[in-house]
Amino acid sequence: MTIVNIIFQVLKVSGGLSCPNTFNQEGEHMDFKKLFRKDDKAVSPVIGVILMVAITVILAAAIGSSVFSKGAVESAPQANLEIKSSRLDTNNTACVKIEHLGGDPINFDRSITKVMTTVGTGNSTEVYFGAITTSADFEVGDVQIVELRMPPTSGTDNTGTAITVNSGDSVNIKVIDIATSQLICDKNLRF
Numbered sequence: 001m002t003i004v005n006i007i008f009q010v011l012k013v014s015g016g017l018s019c020p021n022t023f024n025q026e027g028e029h030m031d032f033k034k035l036f037r038k039d040d041k042a043v044s045p046v047i048g049v050i051l052m053v054a055i056t057v058i059l060a061a062a063i064g065s066s067v068f069s070k071g072a073v074e075s076a077p078q079a080n081l082e083i084k085s086s087r088l089d090t091n092n093t094a095c096v097k098i099e100h101l102g103g104d105p106i107n108f109d110r111s112i113t114k115v116m117t118t119v120g121t122g123n124s125t126e127v128y129f130g131a132i133t134t135s136a137d138f139e140v141g142d143v144q145i146v147e148l149r150m151p152p153t154s155g156t157d158n159t160g161t162a163i164t165v166n167s168g169d170s171v172n173i174k175v176i177d178i179a180t181s182q183l184i185c186d187k188n189l190r191f
Helices: 003-014 043-068
Strands: 079-088 094-103 113-119 124-127 143-147 170-177 182-190
Touching: 079 170, 079 182
Parallel strands: none
Antiparallel strands: 079 094, 094 143, 113 124, 113 170, 170 182
């Protein structure tokens, strides 16, 4: 027996179903059984319509986002670069050995790739890899030994000022793709 049936039985016994105040707007006697009956016939079509509208909205959003998106995101070249400390010359100018072990070719032109170095806890300084920038792309298997130098400041200065590194100093070298501002390589060295 359901709760609704129990309520009807209580009302019937107490005389509540035949109460004179239970009339509808037309003046007819109201039947509480009809008022509280369980009728789920209209629920299924309503839920179906709601689901169809929801699916249509989701599909429209997915198609719209794929049509109006700005395309593929550009990524930096992916390369495995091995950077090792090579030597310090008599003026404490550091040299590093760079080897391309795999991945995409890297163009070390200053307008395409930025190389930054930090000696110890000092400030980060841009590095000029003159020997690499004069060649084409740095590809798999290529090896170069370059000095850590600042970029040239004038047309007559084609090598740049040497970055001073002392024996025992730690040096951090970062290779950054300028177009995407993404890191290609990050190495810590000790001289």
